[in-house]
Amino acid sequence: xDYVVEILLLMLGAxxxxxxxxxxxxxxxxxxxxxxxxxxxLGMGFAVxxxxxxxxxxxxxxxxxILVPFGLEYLETIAFILIIASLVQLIxxxxxxxxxxxxxxxxxxxxxxxxNCAVLGSALLNIQNGYNFIESLAYGFSSAVGFTLAIVIFxxxxxxxxxxxxxxxxxxxxxxxxxxxxxxxxxxxxSGMSF
Amino acid sequence: MENIQNILYAAMWFAILGGAMGxxxxxxxxxxxxxxxxxxxxxxxxxxxxxxGGCGYAGCAALAEAIxxxxxxxxxxxAGDEELAAxxxxxxxxxxxxxxxxxxxxxxxGTSEFAKKKYQYEGATDCYAASKLxxxxxxxxxxxxxxxTCVQACVFDAINVVNGVAVVDYEKCQACGKCVTACPKHxxxxxxxxxxxxxxxxxxxxGAVTRKYCDVGxxxxxxxxKSCKHGAVHVNDFVASIDYxxxxxxxxxxxxxxxxxxxxxxxQRVSITINPEHIGEI
Numbered sequence: 001x002d003y004v005v006e007i008l009l010l011m012l013g014a015x016x017x018x019x020x021x022x023x024x025x026x027x028x029x030x031x032x033x034x035x036x037x038x039x040x041x042l043g044m045g046f047a048v049x050x051x052x053x054x055x056x057x058x059x060x061x062x063x064x065x066i067l068v069p070f071g072l073e074y075l076e077t078i079a080f081i082l083i084i085a086s087l088v089q090l091i092x093x094x095x096x097x098x099x100x101x102x103x104x105x106x107x108x109x110x111x112x113x114x115x116n117c118a119v120l121g122s123a124l125l126n127i128q129n130g131y132n133f134i135e136s137l138a139y140g141f142s143s144a145v146g147f148t149l150a151i152v153i154f155x156x157x158x159x160x161x162x163x164x165x166x167x168x169x170x171x172x173x174x175x176x177x178x179x180x181x182x183x184x185x186x187x188x189x190x191s192g193m194s195f
Numbered sequence: 196m197e198n199i200q201n202i203l204y205a206a207m208w209f210a211i212l213g214g215a216m217g218x219x220x221x222x223x224x225x226x227x228x229x230x231x232x233x234x235x236x237x238x239x240x241x242x243x244x245x246x247x248g249g250c251g252y253a254g255c256a257a258l259a260e261a262i263x264x265x266x267x268x269x270x271x272x273x274a275g276d277e278e279l280a281a282x283x284x285x286x287x288x289x290x291x292x293x294x295x296x297x298x299x300x301x302x303x304x305g306t307s308e309f310a311k312k313k314y315q316y317e318g319a320t321d322c323y324a325a326s327k328l329x330x331x332x333x334x335x336x337x338x339x340x341x342x343x344t345c346v347q348a349c350v351f352d353a354i355n356v357v358n359g360v361a362v363v364d365y366e367k368c369q370a371c372g373k374c375v376t377a378c379p380k381h382x383x384x385x386x387x388x389x390x391x392x393x394x395x396x397x398x399x400x401x402g403a404v405t406r407k408y409c410d411v412g413x414x415x416x417x418x419x420x421k422s423c424k425h426g427a428v429h430v431n432d433f434v435a436s437i438d439y440x441x442x443x444x445x446x447x448x449x450x451x452x453x454x455x456x457x458x459x460x461x462x463q464r465v466s467i468t469i470n471p472e473h474i475g476e477i
């Protein structure tokens with residue numbers, strides 16, 4: 001029972017306190033790139049959840065079953081990039097064949113996150129934090145949920161900004177970055193929570 | 196010596212890992228192979244690629260697939276010309292169909308000089324936002340709000356707001372219909388590209404009421420209906436409209452309209468909005 005609570009706290013912490021975008025600043029590029037509309041932001045978010053959960057499992061297995069026994073831990077980054085890139089390709093082919101509806105929804109986002117730093121980041125942090133397999137899965141999944149939460153909130157804010165007509169020099173990316181900074185400040189309130 | 200051994204060791208393992216992944220993907224590509232229609236590829240290369248959505252599909256790629264599957268007509272692309280339809284028809288091996296080119300037309304003449312306002316709007320630059328505040332700042336409930344929601348919606352950069360009324364640049368307009376759905380007042384219509392006459396008003400109020408809020412609103416006097424020898428102009432719901440199936444572009448109604456809101460566009464195809472009759476008054 002204690003273990004379940006521990007996992008749930010880990011997940012809550014990953015979503016809010018250690019939010020990938022607002023606290024760790026990982027995955028900023030899709031955060032700014034695909035956040036113009038809430039629909040596409042949500043699609044991107046789901047794709048990240050999907051890939052990050054699976055890649056957490058795959059990279060954990062590769063690290064402890066291949067890299068550690070052969071003393072190659074120092075090459076984890078390059079190994080993980082290789083694993084994640086192949087995994088995303090494999091998932092794409094699999095979905096296209098067996099779940100065309102999901103492929104249609106995620107299709108264009110999947111290749112985009114092959115080299116996403118958030119996905120690689122979660123794989124590396126799993127190892128750094130010494131998580132076991134279950135914890136790695138939980139951490140990968142919930143930090144992706146945190147990413148989705150952040151990008152969808154930000155997309156909502158950007159829709160409002162697009163109607164507001166800021167001064168000319170602030171239009172577009174500058175005002176988006178300012179808004180992102182303000183949301184990050186709001187999220188930093190969670191860092192006071194300790195479990 | 197040990198260093199070199201370590202490097203070789205790591206290189207060997209990564210060669211194995213990379214090779215294994217490569218083989219796995221190669222096998223997966225065979226196992227999960229989905230037969231794709233090469234016509235889809237060819238058609239999507241021909242399509243404009245603007246993803247305007249005017250055809251009713253999610254984008255050019257989706258339309259290409261629909262055409263290849265026989266779900267959509269070869270002339271379904273609204274942005275394409277006859278040549279494109281003919282090329283696609285050739286790929287599909289069917290007889291070419293002639294597409295009817297359409298264009299968007301904003302059915303409002305109430306520029307800021309003529310349409311009276313009920314309040315000063317200082318909110319978000321969006322027609323939806325303004326229309327929530329008592330239907331917009333113009334007294335006319337069917338007038339162009341002029342905040343450019345259609346301008347935002349247009350992917351071909353074909354709409355501009357001039358003097359408080361949106362104006363479509365016909366040359367650029369591809370009749371995708373995005374502005375038609377974007378307009379909260381529903382006053383943008385698609386009409387045949389070659390038609391040079393239209394009624395620039397959608398006010399459905401009685402003449403006396405229309406007179407109060409706009410100097411150029413249709414007062415449903417029916418002079419146009421009576422003047423038309425071809426039965427193409429009709430006044431329904433206190434506003435005139437042209438039936439483009441019957442209209443022969445004679446211009447009779449333009450002469451008769453006392454409010455000068457039946458527009459004739461034979462001379463000035465690109466820059467419209469200002470009725471020559473009104474130029475002196477502005």
